[in-house]
Amino acid sequence: MQLGHTDVEANVVLRGITKSFVGVQVLKGVDLSIAHGEIHGLLGQNGSGKSTLIKVLSGTYDPDGGEVLVEGDPQGLPLVDFAAVGFSFVHQDLGLIEEMTVLDNFLLPQTARSGSYYLRWRRDRARVQEVLERHGLHVDTRASVASLEPTDRALLAIVRAVHHIQESDRRGLLVLDEPTVFLPREGVERLFALVRSVASKGTSVLFVSHDIDEVRELTSHVTVLRDGAIAGTAVTAEVSDEELVTMIVGQQLARHQGQLRAHDGRGDVVLGARSVRTSLLDGIDIEVREGEVLGVTGLNGSGFEHVPYALFGALSDAEGTVRAGGVDHDLSSFDPRAALSAGMAFVPGDRKREGAVGDLTLADNITMQAIDRHRPWMLRRDALRRDGVRLIEEYDVRPARPDAMYGSLSGGNQQKALMAKWLTTEPDVLLLHEPTQGVDVGAREQIFAALDAARERRTAVVCASSDCEQLARICDRVVVVARGRIAAELSGDAIEKDHLVEQVYNTATITEPQHQHEGTPA
Incomplete structure (x- = not known):
């Protein structure tokens, strides 16, 4: 075409x-x-x-x-x-540059071209403020970029680029x-x-x-x-x-329509959380059974994004109780090491900063959990490398070079490497935050296939995501979080992309949870 x-x-x-x-x-x-x-x-x-x-x-x-x-x-x-x-x-x-002001960042291309950092502060500040506001960006030019919301940072970069074009004669x-x-x-x-x-x-x-x-x-x-x-x-x-x-x-993919596989509603509860509170959560309860995929969604800032971090013991202000590995844990003292010991694994949303070590090789990152499970004197580098090569091939991480630096990989291949790193431990519970963010369509399908294989092994999955299409394709149940509380729960045929989006926005003002299950009218 x-x-x-x-x-x-x-x-x-x-x-x-x-x-x-x-x-x-x-x-x-x-x-x-x-x-x-x-x-x-x-x-x-x-x-x-x-x-x-x-x-x-x-x-x-x-x-x-x-x-x-x-x-x-x-x-x-x-x-x-x-x-x-x-x-x-x-x-x-x-x-x-986060440490610099909005004004300094805006003028960086100008100072780089001229080689001079001489500025007429009052005039330049007024000029830049006018340009920003003309494009709908209302921020203080004296504020540091680090203090801006992510959206305002993106808009600042675009307005700066547009201004650069407008200064040309093209x-x-x-x-x-x-x-x-x-x-x-x-x-x-x-x-x-x-x-x-x-x-x-x-x-x-x-x-x-x-x-x-x-x-x-x-x-x-x-x-x-x-x-x-x-x-x-x-x-x-x-x-x-x-x-x-x-x-x-380059080929017709067997794309999953709706759920990967309907959960039978049976099986042991392998993760239970009670009265979970953080700066964004206001006492939520969650249960997940073996082999079940539970989606968690909501508007940004609703608290849904805190759920996997709180359950993994990665938020210092978390309160409540989580039951994992057959033991009740107080979240105020629960930490990631305890979560790992309880059979949990977590793939965070910011894979570069929180999920891996960019300056280590692909093989080192993908076998890191094996290193953590063995005593130092029991480690064999040749065996670890063989494991790394096997996982790289099994999860189709490209380029398939064990010595490639993790930070040099594309987003989709970084994510596949993280999924391999954690799924090879065969966890009882896998926590995910935005697992396909910035990932191309081919890698998405491979990640979905890996999740399907995990649930076949009876791994319970909790996936916090703002991607309603993704949730509709992989989840058995979805809970919608609004103002820190669970405002809706959907299952079966009620889990459909457009309906999920509608629920996310409609429940923003609902305080009592709404339950919609298979066959329940929307």
Whole structure:
């Protein structure tokens, strides 16, 4: 499926972009065109070449071949003078320095270009404040970036990038590389409103994402990269999710519809929590049976995101009781080591900071729990390495190099490595927080398959997630948290994406729990 603009219509045209590393071709003649004022989506699995393409555009990599045209004018590669072509980039890490003020961060590109840090503070502060407010961002320019909410940080990075384009004499190109990964839904909507406003003034936007729903909501055209080549370009409104998935993975996936497997409602309760309280939770009770997948969701700030951390003993202010490993534990003194001893495992939402050690190898990270279970003098490096190689192959972690640094892996492969690390311990209870956040569609399916295998081994799973589609596909029951309390519980056919979303928003003002089970009218 190939649909695109002619070079005459297009603002930015990529022709035949190629790039190789150590003899391995990563980009294979990529062609892409984006019209003035168009928001164009770019989808692809981790390792498909998306990041390499963006790094070619941003001048980080020198391509082996190809060219870029801006308003019909050929540009030399690698690009150097971004002000001249009007290109600006917002990466997933946003490129902000948390310890500096909003004003300092906004002016960083200007000071970097000029080589001078001389500023007229009063004038520059007033000017930057006006620019921010004109784009709907109402923050104090004297505030540190660290004090901003995640959504305001993302908007600051985008407004800074847009201002950079507006200072050029081109309508330019704004490249957004996974800007929504760590944002709540309300933040995504604010970001999309800003992007639409920017595009309405003629700027082209390339929106790079793993999320098909977000691409569908925001873009007019979408291109899919697979194995370094263009798998297809389509009008977003005219292509189905199934067609996009097929382009992304190169094959028809047996996608789970609804639940992975209906739980029979029998089995022992392996995790029970009573009167759990944290700064966001107000006395919730939870029970999970062996082989059951329990979803926990709600609006950001409702408290749902605290549930797995509290149950794992990872929140110092947690109170209440958790029963695991057949023993009641007081959460005020329960900690992660005690949770591990009780047969629990936890894959946190921030995999880089909380789930692994980025400066260690893939093999070291994936076998870390084996190291923890043995006495130092009993360890054999060769045996650990063999275990690491086996797990890397079993969970299809790429690149399949045990000595690769964990921090160098793509998000989806980092997550698969974490799932392997914990599932190999065969825990009684697996706790998850946003397990597919920032993960491509192929890796999502592999994670779902791993969870299905875990439940076949009778592992109980608690999955806290804001992704209602994901919950509808994997869960036997879902509880909705509002204002720190369980406001609704759904099971069976009542677990459906749109209905879950409706419950999340409707229960925000409900204090008494609502129970909806299979066959219960919505």
